[in-house]
Amino acid sequence: MRERHNAEFRRIIASLARTDQPTLPAFCRFEKFDKGLYGCSEMFVNGFLWLIDAGIVRRDVYPDVALQRLINRGEIASEVTPATLAALHVAGRIADPMTADDVAFLRRFGMLRTDVDWQSGRLTRTGRTYSAALTPGETFEAMCAACLGTTLTGGVFMHGGFFLGPRRFYQALREMPAERMAHINMSRIRYINELLGHEEIAGLQRTDARFINTTMMVTLLGAAVSDGLDSGQLVSGVGGQYNFVAMGHALPDARSILLMRAWRTKKDKVHSNIVWNYAHTTIPRHLRDIVITEYGIADLRGHTDEEVIKRLLAITDSRFQGELVAVAKANGKLDARYQIPEAQRHNLPERIEAALKPWHDEGLLPDFPLGTDFTDDELVIIRALARLKRSAEHPLELVKMLVESTVEQVFDQKDVPDRYLDRMGFHEAHGLKDKLMRTLFVGNI
Secondary structure, three states: OOOOOHHHHHHHHHHHOOOOOOOOOOOOOOOOOOOOEOEEEEEEEHHHHHHHHOOOEOOOEOOOHHHHHHHHHOOOOOEOOHHHHHHHHHOOOOOOOOOHHHHHHHHHOOOEOOOOEEEOOEEEEOOEEEEOOOOOOHHHHHHHHHHEOOEOOOOEOEEEEEEEOOHHHHHHHHHOOHHHHOOEEEOOHHHHHOOOOOHHHHHHHOOOOEEEEEOOEEEOOOOEEOOEOOOOOEOOOOOOHHHHHHHHHHOOOOEEEEEOOOEEEEOOEEEEOEEOOOOOOOEOHHHOOEEEEOOEEEEOOOOOHHHHHHHHHOOOOOOOHHHHHHHHHHOOOOOOOOOOOHHHOOOOHHHHHHHHHHHHHOOOOOOOOOOOOOOHHHHHHHHHHHHHHHHHOOHHHHHHHHHHHHHHHHHOOOOOOHHHHHHHOOOOOOOHHHHHHHHHHHHOO
16 A cells, blocks of 8 residues: 555554654655565565565565675666676676676676677677777777666565465466566575575675564563463474564664564453563563554664563553553562553554544455455355354353344345355254354354
């Protein structure tokens, strides 16, 4: 939306902003992507393909230190000119006169035409020879006119280790034009997740990097819990999360971002995902950086424990803020006089839902922004089953729903397409359980 519907994007951000206190740190940006982004992910997922199709992931990087450094400095652009050769020579990447290795390098990245060759110290193309010297003059200009390429080639805007997604994702990859496919490089996991062994080139490619991961819980001191529980039970592998967080601190101007939901339900009880402490840690507190929940962004890097606590409380669900404030004060980590600002005391799901509803109704915030393999019929069924699942957690509500569904179907003679019933096996319900389930299902369509 930021790239394709920037005006609407800005309107939504403005509508969500608090009036007496900014919710977004100063580093947040709202304009269109001027240079585009470069993607680097262990798992190349469907979302990256959407970013590529939207023209957002489009910034090429190159597997050559000198070339990438000159691009980063703005001394070489995608358009090839005589100045391109001059910059490479000044940087010491090519010699004067050019050698056979220099010609191979320049040809590989489109700076010389593909049919240019090097023979006995001179360039050859279509039966004619040219000086390999870089000294300005008529011979140099003649060589450039005949041998220079037009734009850089061999760049990559997406590095991935493996890919995973819905059927449409694989179909799109199969149908992708070869020219675009060439910009996607399936690489070693080590190259993506590590700096060790290729620090210089990786650092040049990953300029102003944002390393994004999800986590399950965050403590008020900034530690993250992503792969296991305090019982010792493992939820998942750590994967490249620690590596990405470490790179966020190791590379200049890079940041580590952890995303999570502020709350969850378990056995019909609501729990906060921001807690005082937890007996299992994936990311230690000394690597804390940026944490994002549905209630805002907490920039934690370089701040004291007390300031970190205040910033995390600002993006905590308000149903748990009071309890967490009390614990922090009891442990001497928060001033006894501190009170959560009024603007931060309304972090509730219904506020988010109400704030986003106008944009959802306009079609700007669809339920599946990256598409889905579900058919329209399947989506209707899924929503009905979701409502049933929520009601099943409350026996009295389930009974009420059953009565209302029965009355609705008897008196309103609710008509549900047979294909929904066939899909669920309810078209011919015989036993009492099947009949009850059919009644509930039809009542929630």
